[in-house]
Amino acid sequence: MKRKFSPEAIVLVSLLVLFIIITPRVLSGYSMNVVNIALMFAIVAYGISVMLGMGGQLTFAAVSFMGGGAYFMANMCTDRLGINMPTLPALLLTPVVFAGIAFVIGLLLLKLSGTYFTFSTIALVQVTYAFYNNYKPLFGGADGISGIPTLNLFGYKFTSYNTWFYVLIFLVIIVAVIVELIRDSQLGRSLAAIRDNETAALTMGINVYMTKVIAFTIAGALAAFGGALWCMHGRFVGSDMFNYLNAAQFIIMAMLGGVNNTVGIFVGALLVKVLPEILRSLQSYMQLIWGFFIILLMVFMPTGLAGLYEQIKANIKHKLQKKREGAGQ
Amino acid sequence: MKPILRLDGICKNFGGVVAAKDVTFSVLPGEVHGLIGPNGAGKSTLMNIISGIYTADKGSVFLDEKDITQVPPYTRARMGIGRTFQVPRFLQRSNIRDNLLLGTDLGNQMGYLNSFLRKKGTDFDAELQELLEIAKISFDWSNDISGLPFGKLKLLEIVRSMLGHPRVMLVDEPAAGLNNKEIEYAMDLLHLASKKRGIGVLLIEHSMDMIMDICEDIVVLNFGEVIATGGPEAIASNQLVIEAYLGGEQDD
Amino acid sequence: MDFRLFCTLALNGIAMGVVYAMLAMGLILLIRAVGVMNFAQGDLLMFGAYVTSSLILDFELPLYLMIPVSFICFVVIGLVFMFTIYWPLRKASYPAATIIATMGASIILKELATLIWGALPRSLPPIITDANGKPGILYIGGIPLQWQYVLTIIVGAILIFLIHMLFEKLYVGKMMQAACQDSYAANLMGVPAIATISATYIIVVCLASVGGFMIAPIYMVRNTLGTLQLRAFAGVVIGGFGNIKGAIIGSLIVGLVEVFSTVFLSGYKDVTVFMLIILFLLIRPQGLFGGKIADKA
Known part of the structure; x- marks a missing residue:
């Protein structure tokens, strides 16, 4: 079967192109910073989408790996440990290193299933946060690490948020395409099978444990990549970002847009970061409204904005069909 | 002919309740082998032991004369043990195509990386088309699987299992909940599996018509024990079998 | 280690453990009753601490009036919580949805507390003070023990014991549990599930809030008290899911480990507590007292 471009895809791509063209022309400075952070968060949220959306495994560990990636980057490029890597190779190295680390941690934690696994990831977040917040030699303690160089792409330094935007949107699109390809590959289907029924998955030749570990590895690598970008973009890394509350925030972000929907994740990340800024006038009520909204x-x-869209689409289709049947009679 | 599946002295207890006691029998390639018995005789337990979801307390399972007793369930599936369930197990939130592709994934065994890189495996569409013509099913690919009626789901599960190119198929009550036409299609599918593809089929079924019609060999379980083996005629006239079934009826 | 210091630390550890146990018990009651992991458990404690301290500080109610009034508040909070966070979601198609909703509730409780009582921590005087208004000290064999910790242990232990009796020993409690697990059977028996589930939520809120009230003089009343729930999670894991006795002992272990490791490792106390959980999960995922994990084949 050849896939044709549906009108839906055309609309989505046009919206994306408009977004890319318009955003950096209208926004700058602080507001551009917010959008950029949303894009980096989207990369992390795509990892959650692979674990929770495809595989049904609720994990809080994203911030642990995001922090890992950020601190790794900071240590590689600031001469703190006598290492002074150029930023691009360090950025590319980060997801590779943390894929390895996530793989090992995944081998351990995914021996547990369901709620047990979720708890173990909460514990992991607490442990890593304690280290990030206290261990000065590697993580700078509560002061964090500052003076991180910005991305240097073959001599071009990304110093303004507006130029960063293009890099980030490019990376988000690449990650989104990869996630979409995973969904439509054997790995995506195997994860879906695990989400629905682990026993049935086993009888279909799916190595449930290993498949989950691979998903965890992908999620870890994406989170670390997002973290590495985040620390270069802000030129600073501090431990506050990587606590339990932010871990929950990432899960909410993924659920909001639609945890199993590639476009939904993107929209969800933008909403979570941008909406509070737009509603700034409400200030103190903002968080409260946010809670009610969730x-x-x-x-x-429960399937997020993407789910709502699918539902509306199905309803319209249903109505059209009825109409057609009515006309046929 | 060498058996494709052989059970040797399988025993299984669940907290004192005997689910299987010294069960021994074998299934030949290209044969439909009936596994019958009253409710609670241990038929489904046996299927779970063969596919590796339960481990037997004692005894061994052989696939093509290779001992697979210690092999995990997913490896057994990859080695060629396919199965269907009493209540079909499909991905409720996925469309029909993805659900059936799971079968082809199992058949291709190309690994996640090759699949991600879009390496070509077997021709999914052609093979599926052939099977669906036998099962007399047609539908819109992209529809959700949850919209399909129960009978079609049961047929599709056999189709999915066959897409995985198994060497042995464990088929659990394919006729339950199907109308007469659909039962016929299910039998056609099983016929194709065994006779054209040489798959050994182990069939649990309560519909005696189907068992008598399609099975070459039958093994009868009662309280986890094999009480009779033989061809359809021999089983139909076996006194022990008749008693077991009568006893079962009274319990109901 | 100095014996007096050891005793003081042990007392603190047990007191904190009792508070975690109150949270953990509520968590398990909810898991049993409605199968929902409550990520707002700690925020219920925080809110309870605010409500009680507000009744004392702002309304200047004496203790004998404060207790019934705050109980009414807890009932209202419990009912509101159950009818917003659980009831509309009981048939949710995405299992994670109910969990995420409790995260939303966590945010709401925290922000409500900030809006009503302000962002600054409030200090609540201990229940027993000495002549100078300093925390009352109990001397046992020359060892000074803070009354507030002792009272926390006593109050918590009594409450835990009573609720344990209710659910494990009394017919009503058993009926309640049965009703929660099988609403069809419960309706046959004439116990509407909605009533028993509401009662469970009210009990859970009371447990958490009383815990909040007891530790308010120790920790001050602040909107970050909610993070204490992570330690209750730890207790639940160590004790084995769904097992109340295990969760209580697990919580006490967490309290003690935390207090003693604070002395030796200050910043890393979380590391010890949560490494303990990870170890427990890996070596004994069924916890100290859990049976074999149910096989869902």
Whole structure:
């Protein structure tokens, strides 16, 4: 079967192109910074999408790996440990290193299943946060690490948020395409099988344990990559970003847009970062509204905005069909 | 002919309840082998032991004369033990195509990386088309699987299992919940599997018509024990079997 | 180590352990009753601490009036919580949805507390003070023990014991549990599931809030008290899921490990507590007292 470009895909691509063209022309400085952070968060959230959306495994570990990636980058490029790598190779090295680390941690933690696994990832977040926050030689303690060089791409230094935007949107698109390819490959289907019924998955020749570990590895690598970008973009890394509350925030981000939907994750990340800025005038009520919004969302559309869209589409299709049948009679 | 699947002295207890006691029999390639018995005789337990979801307390399972007793369930599936369930197990949130591709994934065994890189495996569409013509099913690919009626799901599960190119198929009550036409299609599928593809089929079924119609050999279980083996005629006239079934009826 | 210091630390550890146990017990009651992991458990404690301290500081109610009034508040909080976070979601198609909703509730409780009582921590005087208004000290064999810790242990232990009796020993409690697990059977028996689930939520809120009230003089009343729930999670894991006795002992272990490791490792106390969980999960995932994990084949 050849896949044709659906009108839906054309609309999505056009919207994306518009987004890329318009955003850096309208925004600058602080607001551009917010959008950029949303893009980097989207990369991390794509990792959660692979674990939770495809495989049904609720993990909080994203911030642990994001922090790992950020501190790794900071140590590689600031001469703190006498290492002074150029930024590009360090950036490319980060997901590779943390894929390895995530693989080993995944081998251990994924011996557990369901809620046990989720708890172990919460524990992991607490342990890594304690180290990030206290161990000065590697993580700078509560002061964090500053003076991180910005991305240097073959001599071109990305010093403004607006130039960063192009790099980030490019990377987000690449990650989104990879995630979409995974979804449509054997790995994606195997994860879906595990999500629905682990026993049935086993009888279909799926190595449930190893498949989960691979998903965890991918999620870890993506989170570390996002973290490495984040610390270069902000030129600073501090431990606050990597605590339990932010871990929960990432899960909410993924659920909001639609945890098993590639476009949904992107929209979710943008909303979580951008919406509070737009509603700044509400200031102190913002978080409160946010909390209510999350609950309403879970009550009325647990599959997120993407789920809502699918539902509306299905309803329209259904109605059209009825109409056609009515006309045929 | 060498058996494709052989059970040797399988025993299994669940907290004192005997589910299998010294069960020994074998399935030949290209044969449909019936596994019958009253409710609670241990038929499904045996299937779970063969596919590796339960481990037997004692005894061994051989696939093509290779001892697979210690082999994990997913490896057994890859070695060629396919199965279907009493209640079909499909991915509820995926469309029909993805669900069936899981079968082809198992058949291709190309690994996640090759699949990600879009390496070509067997021709999924052609093979599926052939099977669906026998099963007399047609539908829109991209629809959700949850919209299909139960009978079609049961047929599709056999199709999915066959897409995995198994050497042995464990088929659990394919006729339950199907209408007469659909039962016919299911039998056609099993016929194709055994006679044209040489798959050894182990069939659990309550519909005696189907068992008598399609099985070359039958093994009868009661309270986890084999009480009779033989061809359809021999089983139909076996006094022990008749008693077991009558006893079973009274319990109900 | 100095014996007096050891005793003081042990007392602190047990007191904190009791508070974690109150949270952990509530977590398990909810898991059993409705199968939901509550990620707002610690925020219920925080909110309870604010409500009680507000009744004392702002409304200046004496203790004998404060207790019934705050109980009414807890009932209301419990009902609101259950009818917003759980009831509409009980048939959710995405299992993670109910969990995420409790995360939303966690945010709401924290922000409500900040909006109502301000962002600054409030200090609540201990229940027993000496003549100078300093925390009351109990001397046993020359060892000084803070009354607030002792009272926390006593109050917590009594409450835990009573609720344990209710659910494990009394017919009503057993009925409640049965009703929660099988609403069809419960309706046949004439116990509407909604009533028993509401009662469970109210009990859970009471447990958490009383815990909050007891530790308010120790920790001050602040909106970050909610993070204490992570230690209750630890207790639940160590004790084995779904096992109340195990969760209580697990929570006490967490309290003690935390207090003693604070002395030796200050910044890394979380590392010891949570490494302990990871180790436990890997070596004994069924916890100290859990049976074999159910096989869902």
